[in-house]
Amino acid sequence: xxxxxxxxxxxxxxxxxxxxxxxxxxxxxxxxxxxxxxxxxxxxxxxxxxxxxxxxxxxxxxxxxxxxxxxxxxxxxxxxxxxxxxxxxxxxxxxxxxxxxxxxxxxxxxxxxxxxxxxxxxxxxxxxxxxxxxxxxxxxxxxxxxxxxxxxxxxxxxxxxxxxxxxxxxxxxxxxxxxxxxxxxxxxxxxxxxxxxxxxxxxxxxxxxxxxxxxxxxxxxxxxxxxxxxxxxxxxxxxxxxxxxxxxxxxxxxxxxxxxxxxxxxxxxxxxxxxxxxxxxxxxxxxxxxxxxxxxxxxxxxxxxxxxxxxxxxxxxxxxxxxxxxxxxxxxxxxxxxxxxxxxxxxxxxxxxxxxxxxxxxxxxxxxxxxxxxxxxxxxxxxxxxxxxxxxxxxxxxxxxxxxxxxxxxxxxxxxxxxxxxxxxxxxxxxxxxxxxxxxxxxxxxxxxxxxxxxxxxxxxxxxxxxxxxxxxxxxxxxxxxxxxxxxxxxxxxxxxxxxxxxxxxxxxxxxxxxxxxxxxxxxxxxxxxxxxxxxxxxxxxxxxxxxxxxxxxxxxxxxxxxxxxxxxxxxxxxxxxxxx
Ligand code: GTP
Ligand code: SPV
Ligand code: MN
Numbered sequence: 001x002x003x004x005x006x007x008x009x010x011x012x013x014x015x016x017x018x019x020x021x022x023x024x025x026x027x028x029x030x031x032x033x034x035x036x037x038x039x040x041x042x043x044x045x046x047x048x049x050x051x052x053x054x055x056x057x058x059x060x061x062x063x064x065x066x067x068x069x070x071x072x073x074x075x076x077x078x079x080x081x082x083x084x085x086x087x088x089x090x091x092x093x094x095x096x097x098x099x100x101x102x103x104x105x106x107x108x109x110x111x112x113x114x115x116x117x118x119x120x121x122x123x124x125x126x127x128x129x130x131x132x133x134x135x136x137x138x139x140x141x142x143x144x145x146x147x148x149x150x151x152x153x154x155x156x157x158x159x160x161x162x163x164x165x166x167x168x169x170x171x172x173x174x175x176x177x178x179x180x181x182x183x184x185x186x187x188x189x190x191x192x193x194x195x196x197x198x199x200x201x202x203x204x205x206x207x208x209x210x211x212x213x214x215x216x217x218x219x220x221x222x223x224x225x226x227x228x229x230x231x232x233x234x235x236x237x238x239x240x241x242x243x244x245x246x247x248x249x250x251x252x253x254x255x256x257x258x259x260x261x262x263x264x265x266x267x268x269x270x271x272x273x274x275x276x277x278x279x280x281x282x283x284x285x286x287x288x289x290x291x292x293x294x295x296x297x298x299x300x301x302x303x304x305x306x307x308x309x310x311x312x313x314x315x316x317x318x319x320x321x322x323x324x325x326x327x328x329x330x331x332x333x334x335x336x337x338x339x340x341x342x343x344x345x346x347x348x349x350x351x352x353x354x355x356x357x358x359x360x361x362x363x364x365x366x367x368x369x370x371x372x373x374x375x376x377x378x379x380x381x382x383x384x385x386x387x388x389x390x391x392x393x394x395x396x397x398x399x400x401x402x403x404x405x406x407x408x409x410x411x412x413x414x415x416x417x418x419x420x421x422x423x424x425x426x427x428x429x430x431x432x433x434x435x436x437x438x439x440x441x442x443x444x445x446x447x448x449x450x451x452x453x454x455x456x457x458x459x460x461x462x463x464x465x466x467x468x469x470x471x472x473x474x475x476x477x478x479x480x481x482x483x484x485x486x487x488x489x490x491x492x493x494x495x496x497x498x499x500x501x502x503x504x505x506x507x508x509x510x511x512x513x514x515x516x517x518x519x520x521x522x523x524x525x526x527x528x529x530x531x532x533x534x535x536x537x538x539x540x541x542x543x544x545x546x547x548x549x550x551x552x553x554x555x556x557x558x559x560x561x562x563x564x565x566x567x568x569x570x571x572x573x574x575x576x577x578x579x580x581x
Pocket of ligand 2 (some may be wrong): 054069173199200201206207248249250278300429478
């Protein structure tokens with residue numbers, strides 16, 4: 001046995017003794033294992049079967065009603081020095097955090113099986129991929145990790161070759177919200193999560209490893225770990241260009257990653273190819289371009305709002321081999337959520353008879369888990385070990401006012417300011433108030449494993465390494481009119497905006513210079529075939545008074561990160577403020 005596997009075995013023994021687990025199961029990632037775990041959860045009630053005729057191999061999991069979203073207030077980055085975690089993270093001294101977690105984990109797996117889940121984030125043979133091992137007492141976590149990562153024997157073999165891995169320790173504990181912590185030790189490359197079985201709190205390969213730990217590693221290794229989708233856009237000439245786009249949680253990444261072009265575009269031969277929907281690792285290539293891989297192998301997507309008009313590709317992959325968490329069901333036991341269709345559900349997400357007085361039938365943060373290979377628009381480049389070259393980076397937020405439909409940054413450093421100053425209305429993806437505008441730089445507020453000031457400096461340094469950097473844009477699909485309705489149709493029609501973005505990347509279209517950035521000229525966004533023509537004038541207006549206030553707010557926000565805010569970013573802010581007058 002290699003020293004790496006010996007160290008892994010030793011760690012498993014030590015955790016098993018400390019948690020007093022009844023059994024240890026090493027996951028091999030096989031189909032047979034998946035089926036056995038599902039059978040066992042059907043027997044225990046952790047999974048419920050769904051209608052096998054309409055939804056073969058689909059299951060429903062109802063999480064504890066107190067455990068339905070990420071818990072940012074209980075998520076910590078435990079660096080040796082508090083200032084390295086930055087004001088963007090909750091911090092705890094590593095020794096204190098270890099003492100706390102050791103107490104919680106002591107004896108917590110008595111009567112339970114401890115699953116050892118080796119996983120690889122990224123194509124199994126890519127030098128850009130990174131491995132981890134999650135120890136968990138949740139079979140639900142093990143099966144979700146199987147759908148969402150390269151899990152099992154192949155990952156274990158890669159760990160042996162790599163000689164290192166990220167250590168993740170997870171227990172659902174007793175699901176008591178007062179005994180729930182998601183701890184990150186980036187300097188030790190380890191994660192400890194206790195008291196939640198939900199999504200980003202428990203599937204440690206996802207936000208904990210692939211963003212918080214990976215962003216910390218990426219900083220010293222010269223790459224970026226980002227909360228971005230990756231999508232290929234094929235034009236009628238058959239050329240495919242790749243875009244990476246950051247939107248905060250529940251703000252449209254999954255939808256944009258697999259959009260179906262409007263009919264007029266389809267007829268001309270436009271196609272869309274999905275590489276990833278949530279996380280993107282970006283590496284400068286030898287040719288001076290930026291290359292992206294999707295570390296994940298599956299989706300953990302928002303169910304509500306997914307319908308045949310909004311996201312038919314998602315719908316097409318959800319009729320078999322999918323796990324649903326906290327959705328409602330119909331009378332004939334099909335999964336259901338708001339926005340799916342006009343049937344009335346029979347049972348709500350908690351298993352009660354549906355009663356509209358109890359609120360939505362599906363939890364607003366209800367989700368589906370499914371392998372990316374089931375996606376009809378799955379890209380043939382998704383397993384490319386070198387990644388795909390990125391032409392454009394897009395930052396998007398959910399803002400009812402001010403932020404225009406689309407705007408281009410003048411250059412990379414302006415783009416870092418645009419991304420760093422991003423703001424968006426909060427959503428149900430995290431516990432807390434929904435609909436409040438907060439700053440969410442690069443959509444990484446909940447996920448950056450170190451000080452935002454250092455992070456922006458790192459973005460600037462990556463820009464310096466690129467001789468052919470992607471252009472940077474900001475978009476907003478969520479502007480509302482006086483009646484509160486969305487002005488822009490969104491979804492498939494977002495391709496109309498991406499067409500302009502890609503034309504800008506190839507110098508095929510002009511732009512209107514404004515104080516805040518470059519906007520499309522009237523007439524340069526193709527509206528052909530739209531049943532209802534949206535008010536582009538208001539979507540593309542620059543409200544200078546509003547922007548002056550916005551810049552003052554951004555200035556105030558940046559001050560929280562002093563003394564680590566890069567001088568270049570402050571100079572950019574001053575340049576925009578001067579242009580606004
Ligand atoms: P996470 O998985 O939490 O990171 O979310 P995400 O960024 O992948 O968001 P997703 O694509 O799942 O969309 C979240 C919600 O926004 C869904 O209810 C969508 O229907 C809705 N949505 C997505 N794109 C658009 C759009 O272009 N316009 C409008 N109005 N709503 C959208
Ligand atoms: C998000 O909240 O951004 C998600 C879902 O993608 S979770 O896996 O819970 O992080
Ligand atoms: Mn996400």
